[in-house]
Amino acid sequence: MRRSRFDIRAQPGFGLITLFTFFALYLPIAALVIYSFNGAESLSRWDGFSTRWFAAAWQNAAVQDAAIRSLVIATWAALIASIAATMAALATTRTKPYRGLTFKYALINQPLMVPEIVTAVALLIVFSRIKVWTGYSGLGYLIAAHTAFCIPFAYLPIRARLESMDLTLERAAADLYASSWQTFRYVTLPLLRPAIIAGFMLAFVISLDDVVITEFVKSGGQDTLPTYMLGQLRRETSPEINAIATVFLALSTALVVIFFFINRKKQ
């Protein structure tokens, strides 16, 4: 692992910058986590270790409702998004390049480019029309909205996997008279599974974190955990919010770590 003098990682001062960046990024989060274990009703004064805020959050009916709703929406959105993303990835990689393919990439990844607030306002206008016409105001809108912005996150790892996958196996299957469905079912899909799971989990985390779009699209009684937390901020925050945030953080981190291991195993 000897680095050459011209290695970009060996530039003078890079270590310091890295260190500073890590501090700037993680110090506030560390403080948030530490104070979620604070015994007092304070965000800045330490008064002994306690898990009372976790208990308080756990017993808070509004938090329970919001958490369950968040998980339900994230599960559905990630599920639909990874199915759509798998189909999109197959269609955009198992083909000869043609005019308009780049445009399709852009279309699929559009939610990454368009500012979230723009999407949110647009969805608010369209969905409220539909709500008036149909009279339906269930979770479907939130699931649809979340699915839309989750697709690129599921799509990217799946497409990366498909591009790095050797075509030989699929050709061999075709040579052995497997139909295209059988090829997909017994060859491509099993090889693709780690990437799909990874895409699913990434989409799940993204859906779980969303605030802006959810705040605009939600109907009555549809607060998710992030919008509930936002609502709490009008008055002074108690460490209960820290406790919720800590659990949230742990869950997201766990998913990202699993995502990382799944991806590593494949290599």
Next chain:
Amino acid sequence: MKMKWMTTTAMAAVGVLALAGSASAAGELNIYNWGDYTSPELIKKFEKEFDVKVTITDYDSNDTALAKVRAGGHGFDIVVPSANYLQIWVKEGLLQESRPDQLENFKNVDERWVDVPWDPGRHYSVPWLWGLTGIGVNTSVYKGDINTSAIFLDPPEELVGKINVAPEMNDVLFATIRYFGGEWCTMDKDVLRKVRDKLVEAKAKWLAMDYSVTEKFPAGDYSAVYYWNGAIMRSRLKNADIKFGHPKEGFPIFMDSVAILKDAKNTDNAKLFMNFIMDPENAAMISAFAKYSNGIKGSEKFLPPEMQSAPELVIPEEFAKAGEFLLSCEPETQQLYTKIWTELQK
């Protein structure tokens, strides 16, 4: 195989949860209110008394609420806008003229909150909670008169460098304009020049402009604050040396009021709810939860003991005239005020 079974069960559970609707009750009521502002006990009591299933949805700003309701299809019955926004709701035709002034319990509303400038005679709304921005002083540090904005605009020696001011443009500018005898929304350049100079000069004597008053004030980090009365009350409960003052030159009042939306589906239940919260005992539950006053006469005796005699929650007769609702000024005025505020932030 076991994996598969688990996955199936999990999916089924998720499916059931997604489809699960409301529990069975005779009626429904959809309330769209500020987050962390609605007492759960109050809602439980209302649900029990009228067999109505209540759904609460949070918003975090007047603008978000307005945007969502304007778009339509929201499904809410009740909304709780701030005083300076209520006129906008009325002008845009988003509210029902539900005439809460004809409801049975309206007699309990304190006369002071009946003829408010943004809903004269209360044809649209009833009070939810109100509060004011006032002075808090740690009397172990300073013993002089605290019913004046001079506490933070011309601070006495003892308080210099120990003051926190709420980082709220309208509240700070209003107090300063009134300090020089001007009216809210004034465009008088002489007054505004004095306001700007005074604020720049005073700011050098402040310690901070932030929101962490209920921790730092009782602990002694700040010796004086210009802040919301509810927070100063909570500070005083932790430190008995803290006293509350009403700036005699003028102080801003805020009030959030309950109104029924024009396209409400449960108007009758919404009216029941309006009448319900004007009952002193129920209004006290709202106050007990959010720690602000409610505007309903006779609710004091139902408050928790530490709130019953709280000087922060009432406006003494001698200062009643000094309190004012800050309505929105003309855009040009607002721009000028923002300029002064921006200069202060430098």
